[in-house]
Amino acid sequence: MSAPLKLSPSAPAAESAEGRRPRALVIAEAWRELGPGVAALSNGSGRPLARTLKLILDPLVIRPVQNPGLAGGTLTSDAAAELHDRIRAAGGDLTAAAAWFLELKAARRRLRITDGNPQEKYFQRCFELARTSGPPSADADVVAAEVVTEIAEASGDSLLAQVRELLRDETAATRLGEELGDAWARRPGPGPAAASASESAETVAAALDACPTGDGSAPLSLLVDGSAGSTAGARLADDGAAQQLGLTRHLLPPAPRLGETASKRDLPLPFDRSIFERLFAALSGGARVDLGIDAEELIAAEIVRSTSAWQLGEEDSRVAMLLGAEASTALDAGRAAQPTAAHRLLAARWHREAYVRRALRLPEGASGVPASVVDDIRTVRRGYLRRLWVRLHGRELREQPLDPRDVWDLLDGVLRSVVMDQRQRLKTMMVRGADEREATEAA
Incomplete structure (x- = not known):
């Protein structure tokens, strides 16, 4: 019988010379360097959770399909x-x-949602x-509630x-359609201005x-008590006024349809949305599940809201x-x-963005910005006012009163959100362009 096969002492040396390392060990070492900030995505030993690897690291960071050299069990140096x-x-x-x-986990607890594994549902x-x-x-907390509720909508319960x-239901839709028509026919005209x-x-x-200092309660109360918002909103009935602000594509805001379908990727401008699209945008974006109102009451309330100044209640x-x-x-x-101060602070936030300065400074088509x-x-x-309207409409459906101390956070936060969206679009376009150039060079 031949002697049992023994490992050659040169085998480990050859492996070491090639510099190959276990992929899992490389990931664990890099992960530990990120520190305690990633603890919510880590297991008890400080390594990334299996779902972190499956749902975030592999598909969104490492991308082994696009980078096959990073996919093996062991990696070259x-x-x-x-x-x-x-x-x-x-x-x-x-x-x-x-x-x-x-x-998101805290929002899930507040909304009393228990269905499914939160890691599976929320990591990506x-x-x-x-x-x-x-x-x-x-x-x-508002954004988290929006996301958690949107994900919960997928269950259909x-x-x-x-509402959908x-x-x-043909009978209910007919009745609600008549209610909508009557409400728009009886829309109140502009009331007398208090000042x-x-x-x-x-x-x-x-x-x-x-308001940027948090001391705006007195003038804000005067504006609310004097119905200044309603007076200003009544002027949107003039030809082109709402269109100029980016709230509708029409010279005059049209009476909404009831509707029964909606797509988040293709929502019309705020005043052009159907009743269902308005509720869809808000309910799939964070309305509480315990509103204490049934579907018919919710639709009726939205019909009334649509006839009010600024189409807000x-x-x-x-x-x-x-x-x-x-x-x-x-x-x-x-x-x-x-x-x-609010004008100056919004202008400063906007114009300190390098891509904004470049796009506004150079002739159209020559800025380098898509x-x-x-x-x-x-x-x-226009984009700012559309997003502000959406935020306010959502707050109303979530029954969140607007404290005077929160007004500046709202006004500034909307612009911050617009800026971040534009930054991300630019980043995505740049990455996509780089990937296309890599593919062209590799072909």
């Missing part, structure tokens, strides 16, 4: 270095994703939030599903000067739209005078 660098470079996004996961959305919005900020079913136009303008300016929301419409004039290109983003930059005030 160059591949190990590249893998390490990829994880380290994504450290900021991974830390922010971990923070978002904690926010947390990384998406990290890439698009950065770490959680002041409105993180939701208030939105009940009701609108698909002159000059007095109202002075109070708006005082509110915009004071609360005067504090309308005043916030008035303030946003005035403060956002600071975003117009070439506007020199900045009369209030044309679609340039269009958004030049008409940013």
